Amino acid sequence: xxxxxxxxxSQSCVGDTKSLMSAIYEKRSAISIDxxxxxxxxxxxxxxxxxDFFVSLNAVVSxxxxxxxxxxxxxxxxxxxxxxxxxxxxxxxxxxxxNYKNIDPSRHAIxxxxxxxxxxxxxxxxxxxxxxxxxxxxxxxxxxxxxxxAAYENVLVVGADALCYTTVCGFYALSVLSSKIxxxxxxxxxxxxxxxxxxxxxxxxxxxxxxxELCGVGASSxxxxxxxxxxxxxxxxxxxxxxxxxxxxxAEQIDYVNAHGTGTQAxxxxxxxxxxxxxxGVSVSSTKAIxxxxxxxxxxxxxxxxxxxxxxxxxxxxTNMQTQENNNINIPLNVVTQKINYVVSxxxxxxxxxxxxxxxxxx
Amino acid sequence: MKLYVKARSSYxxxxxxxxxxxxxxxxxxxxxxxxxxFIHAGILGALRLQEQSEVHSCDELYLTSGVxxxxxxxxxxxxxxxxxxxxxxxxxxxxLGNTTSFYVAKALGITAKSLFQxxxxxxxxxxxxxxxxxxxHSKNEAVFGAIDVVSEDISIIKRxxxxxxxxxxxxxxxxxxxxxxxxxxxxxxxxxxxxxxxxEVLAIIKEEDIQVICSQRCxxxxxxxxxxxxxxxxxxxxxxxxxxxxxxxxxxxxxxKYKILKIRAKV
Numbered sequence: 001x002x003x004x005x006x007x008x009x010s011q012s013c014v015g016d017t018k019s020l021m022s023a024i025y026e027k028r029s030a031i032s033i034d035x036x037x038x039x040x041x042x043x044x045x046x047x048x049x050x051x052d053f054f055v056s057l058n059a060v061v062s063x064x065x066x067x068x069x070x071x072x073x074x075x076x077x078x079x080x081x082x083x084x085x086x087x088x089x090x091x092x093x094x095x096x097x098x099n100y101k102n103i104d105p106s107r108h109a110i111x112x113x114x115x116x117x118x119x120x121x122x123x124x125x126x127x128x129x130x131x132x133x134x135x136x137x138x139x140x141x142x143x144x145x146x147x148x149x150a151a152y153e154n155v156l157v158v159g160a161d162a163l164c165y166t167t168v169c170g171f172y173a174l175s176v177l178s179s180k181i182x183x184x185x186x187x188x189x190x191x192x193x194x195x196x197x198x199x200x201x202x203x204x205x206x207x208x209x210x211x212x213e214l215c216g217v218g219a220s221s222x223x224x225x226x227x228x229x230x231x232x233x234x235x236x237x238x239x240x241x242x243x244x245x246x247x248x249x250x251a252e253q254i255d256y257v258n259a260h261g262t263g264t265q266a267x268x269x270x271x272x273x274x275x276x277x278x279x280x281g282v283s284v285s286s287t288k289a290i291x292x293x294x295x296x297x298x299x300x301x302x303x304x305x306x307x308x309x310x311x312x313x314x315x316x317x318x319t320n321m322q323t324q325e326n327n328n329i330n331i332p333l334n335v336v337t338q339k340i341n342y343v344v345s346x347x348x349x350x351x352x353x354x355x356x357x358x359x360x361x362x363x
Numbered sequence: 364m365k366l367y368v369k370a371r372s373s374y375x376x377x378x379x380x381x382x383x384x385x386x387x388x389x390x391x392x393x394x395x396x397x398x399x400x401f402i403h404a405g406i407l408g409a410l411r412l413q414e415q416s417e418v419h420s421c422d423e424l425y426l427t428s429g430v431x432x433x434x435x436x437x438x439x440x441x442x443x444x445x446x447x448x449x450x451x452x453x454x455x456x457x458x459l460g461n462t463t464s465f466y467v468a469k470a471l472g473i474t475a476k477s478l479f480q481x482x483x484x485x486x487x488x489x490x491x492x493x494x495x496x497x498x499x500h501s502k503n504e505a506v507f508g509a510i511d512v513v514s515e516d517i518s519i520i521k522r523x524x525x526x527x528x529x530x531x532x533x534x535x536x537x538x539x540x541x542x543x544x545x546x547x548x549x550x551x552x553x554x555x556x557x558x559x560x561x562x563e564v565l566a567i568i569k570e571e572d573i574q575v576i577c578s579q580r581c582x583x584x585x586x587x588x589x590x591x592x593x594x595x596x597x598x599x600x601x602x603x604x605x606x607x608x609x610x611x612x613x614x615x616x617x618x619x620k621y622k623i624l625k626i627r628a629k630v
Contacts, residue, residue: 083459125556127489129480130460138478145496151364151556170455219476221424223468226397226456238474246500350456351465353477 003147003155003203004211005359008304009063011056012197012291013046020301021308023290025335027319031181031193031292037168043177045163046195046292053088053162054116057198061117061158064200069208076154076202078123079143080114081136083296085128088164113160123156130296133260134219135159136199137299137347137355141217143203155203159300163196167295174227182263182293184286185272185331186322192262195292199300201307207362212307215342215360216247222352229270229352236274239354240344247358249342251279254358256315258306258345261286262293267348272326281330289319299347303357306343310361313339364495364555367548368628369504369540370416372408373602376513376534377591383407393470397453401428401512402463408508408536409467416540423497423505424477426464427490429594467508475503484617487597488624491554494541504542509595511535530579531591537598549605550628558620567612567623574611576600581616597624604628 013030014020023030031044050056065073114126129138136159143155161167171177171194178190203214220242222235229235244251257279259271263286275284287305294301309316315336324331342360374383383403387393391410395403405426412418456462460479468477476497480490487509494505513534545551559567561583568575568586575586578596589596600613605628613624 124558125485125489127480127493129478131464131477131479132459132461134461138476141476142478142493142496145500146492149496149499151492151496166455166458170458173452173455221465221468221474221477223465223472223474226462226465235474349461350459351461351468351477353461353464355476 001147001150001205003144003214004207005201005214005307006204006208006211007064007068007202009060010199010301010304011060013048013195017304024287024316029181029290029319042179044180044193046193048196057160058120060198061200064202068202073121073123076123076156077152078114078117078126078156079139080128081139081159081296082113083132083135083161084164084167085112087166088162091165131349131353133295133298133349134347134353134355135296137357140357141219141355144214144217147205153205157201157300159199159297161196161296168194176264181320182289183320183322184261184263184288185268185325187325189263191264193292195294197294197297197301199297199304201300201303211362212310213360216243216358218242218246219355224352227350228266233270233274235352235354236271237277239356240278243356243358254282254342254344255340256343257282257284258302259284259286260346260348261288272329276328283315283330283332285316285318285331287316302345306345306359310340310343366495366541366552367545368550369542370412371602371605372411372538374408374536399457402466404512404536405463405467405510406470408538409470412538413471418471418506420472420474421503422473423475423503424468424473425490425494425505426508427480427486428510429486485615485622486594488622498543507539507541509537509598511593511595533591533593535593535599537602550626553625564621571612576611577614581614601626
């Protein structure tokens with residue numbers, strides 16, 4: 001059974017999906033420089049506008065349902081990818097009370113997102129995956145496999161992560177935050193911009209004229225270091241190779257690689273090397289200078305960017321490139337208009353947890 | 364859907380009095396620095412499994428937990444907000460679910476995919492369905508680990524899990540080597556994606572006529588019920604039945620929906 005993407009919506013620091021794609025093609029970053037998390041240290045963050053993250057979450061999923069052929073989600077499995085779940089709400093209680101007494105555990109764990117959505121939409125089943133920055137990419141991996149074996153007809157993949165002190169301060173402790181808009185794949189890059197987003201994608205076994213096919217998924221573990229990737233890029237090459245194999249494609253058939261491209265020294269070095277090893281001149285860019293790194297939501301948000309680039313026939317340019325570090329890969333600085341058949345979207349996480357997803361337009 | 368258990372390992376805090384950290388250091392000569400109790404427990408189960416069965420680099424790794432690594436969240440918050448310290452590097456890293464899967468993958472030499480899934484309902488069932496679907500594609504085998512470690516504040520965990528205050532919540536680590544092939548299998552697991560009603564479950568129990576083991580959440584059902592609870596109890600039931608070489612139906616419940624696992628471990 002093949003898997004098709006038939007409906008999606010997102011909310012990020014840029015706004016909805018339409019605003020997101022406009023910003024990407026106009027190279028308009030939505031990163032703001034913020035002092036509220038660490039008063040002495042300005043950091044670039046991708047901050048959404050909302051009063052309640054969970055209200056925004058329901059709004060995004062409602063839009064996907066409204067745009068689908070489904071009357072409800074009763075025959076749909078929900079798979080959520082999130083790195084910190086309800087951490088932001090627990091933090092706000094802790095700040096106020098200086099203890100844990102008033103924390104509602106049901107709104108704290110990673111699974112709080114699935115539970116919140118389940119109450120509202122009544123899915124036939126739910127899963128939560130927490131593999132940090134590959135969380136929602138791994139949700140696609142599971143969605144495809146489950147549809148392939150006809151376990152489910154519809155799977156809603158939701159990537160969601162809200163900004164919180166834990167992630168901002170945690171990445172600061174790792175010395176990987178940038179004080180300005182990140183500069184993926186540039187020489188002398190400072191680091192990443194932590195960001196928040198909600199992205200929901202409906203994957204079905206049913207094909208329509210508007211469908212984008214979820215062609216292939218691949219994953220690997222470096223098992224090399226808890227935070228740094230394998231410098232030889234073995235894991236990154238393996239996840240992309242497995243995705244190509246799953247899709248039945250050769251590397252030459254890929255038109256665009258939507259890179260993980262966080263703007264950190266370690267990730268961009270290794271990802272550029274992996275693309276160099278596997279492809280020959282394919283266009284590659286990172287959209288994180290526009291959206292920031294949305295952590296567990298990144299896989300789903302960038303899946304939407306990949307689908308939109310196929311539909312619009314426009315390859316996202318690299319925003320905020322200073323001096324390109326690895327000149328053996330092809331990073332477009334302006335929009336490239338061409339027919340796009342297949343896109344690889346990469347997500348890589350700490351511990352060398354690598355996932356690559358291939359999306360394809362229907363001929 | 365059917366999966367076969369090729370090997371298993373178990374640890375239960377109520378059945379075995381050991382210091383996991385000491386065991387890792389002394390028996391397995393492992394560096395335990397920078398890791399916390401949750402990660403230590405995950406590694407111990409993995410190494411015990413490796414003693415029972417060869418683990419290949421292409422085996423897929425699936426770790427799951429009911430409430431995840433609760434303790435480290437508390438530790439991290441206390442250091443930042445009570446002690447006014449910058450978040451400790453390894454506290455942050457250890458909060459992330461894939462850190463546990465990294466350490467386990469490294470201990471076992473697995474380079475295929477690794478997933479960490481958290482769910483406070485039907486945790487074991489969800490993992491079995493996911494693994495079945497994935498192995499259908501890869502044709503490899505999977506290492507499955509279910510890790511539930513009791514937090515210092517058990518009342519929070521009980522609230523999260525929705526179990527009665529009188530029930531004893533314990534730490535448990537269960538690993539299984541799972542395959543689609545029945546050759547040399549210790550047990551056959553049969554399951555599906557269906558949620559059953561109470562009436563349907565009662566009808567199936569009557570029809571099957573074998574021992575029934577229920578989780579603590581199955582309040583409306585009669586059958587063997589444990590005196591203890593942890594979210595991944597189903598994995599422990601399977602390992603115990605293999606030990607005893609018995610068959611059974613394991614029934615789990617959440618919000619009045621039921622799932623059934625048929626376990627055949629009788630030689």
